Amino acid sequence: MPRAGLDRATLIAAASELADEVGFAGLTMGLLAERVGVRTPSLYKHVDSLDALQRGVGLQAVRDIGAVLTRAAVGRSGPEAVHAIAETFRKWALDHPGRYAASVRAPRAEDDEYQAVARETVQILFDVVAGFGLTDERAIDAVRALRTVIHGFLGLESDGAFQMERDPSDSYRFVIDTLINGMRAEAATGGSDTSPLRAGQGS
């Protein structure tokens, strides 16, 4: 009985592909085992549980997203950077529906590693927002707004919630542009309220 040469990373990679094919909810130990040519129980030599596997896929997805967004944002700033990030994120999510769903899964507050990776990705957004001249609380608001719009739209779109005859790409641009205009306006009027902001994770 030759060995299959599996390890955690390989399993997570295979699970990620599988999730993109059958949906994150359809990702099952049996299916993954079949995919990698092994019996189900053997997987437990490399991952602790299905939950751990899902977490691994989600964590890797967030890392991938961070890398992709970083590449998209480099050399750009302001509205151009926002558009690049928004479009890149959407394309990635549409290309990798399972991974995207995995990345959205509730991160468990006590999961430090997840929090750290998420923080890194959110940092990209802070850098972009800083380019608008937004700081402190307004920067937080703007980053939250960006995440809100991107996740909100992708969530609805991937749920098939847009039924009308209108290219979602155009609607997406509308929302993003609206947000950009809002940030521009906010930066122009200069944030009037100021409260100290404390350290935290996420945004």
Added chain:
Amino acid sequence: MPRAGLDRATLIAAASELADEVGFAGLTMGLLAERVGVRTPSLYKHVDSLDALQRGVGLQAVRDIGAVLTRAAVGRSGPEAVHAIAETFRKWALDHPGRYAASVRAPRAEDDEYQAVARETVQILFDVVAGFGLTDERAIDAVRALRTVIHGFLGLESDGAFQMERDPSDSYRFVIDTLINGMRAEAATGGSDTSPLRAGQGS
């Protein structure tokens, strides 16, 4: 062995409450049975399956949301109506996390009843958007934008994705205000072409 006097509606109501307590994912036939004082298999006399139960909870949740939003919007228009709807929706979602999660569940394209109910709720948003003078494609964009922002924000918030020391309520208002400004601006430019909102570097 006295009868419990159950029926489909009672079960869905009980399941809704239960979902708010244990989370939509934690809603289980066994738990529901215990809650209504009956053995698990007995539930199948009233609902076809767990999936059907979940669908029922989601459907009812969408109906409830529609009713609540309608009440919130009556007598208001424009920005005031948008704020009322946004705040009401958020409060409802925070008060009923399980039902909210149920309402978001992918609606299945072939489910005509669900589609009809969802359409009714979306209609409320169209009415509000019409108050801004937006029509046709721009109205669709604006409605999608509203849904995007509301669902996006509530999704992130309920996932605990906002970790920084900043009241989410304030950030929520920021996003909503930004969107309102965008709709106002869009209405002002008269929607002359498909991309009047281009967020160029210039003005």
Added chain:
DNA sequence: CTACGTTGGCTAATCGGAATAGCTTTTTGG
């Protein structure tokens, strides 16, 4: 009021997927 069909509840059993136990073989380091 009473027999009878329908309805609702129950116990027992099946099924599918996750997870564990315990055995066997490969790999690896000395």
Added chain:
DNA sequence: CCAAAAAGCTATTCCGATTAGCCAACGTAG
């Protein structure tokens, strides 16, 4: 070459959903 760790496997257990089949409760015609 040998012992221990690592990686597979089969057999089993567990749990939640679901089905089968039995029996009591209800409600209604005669």
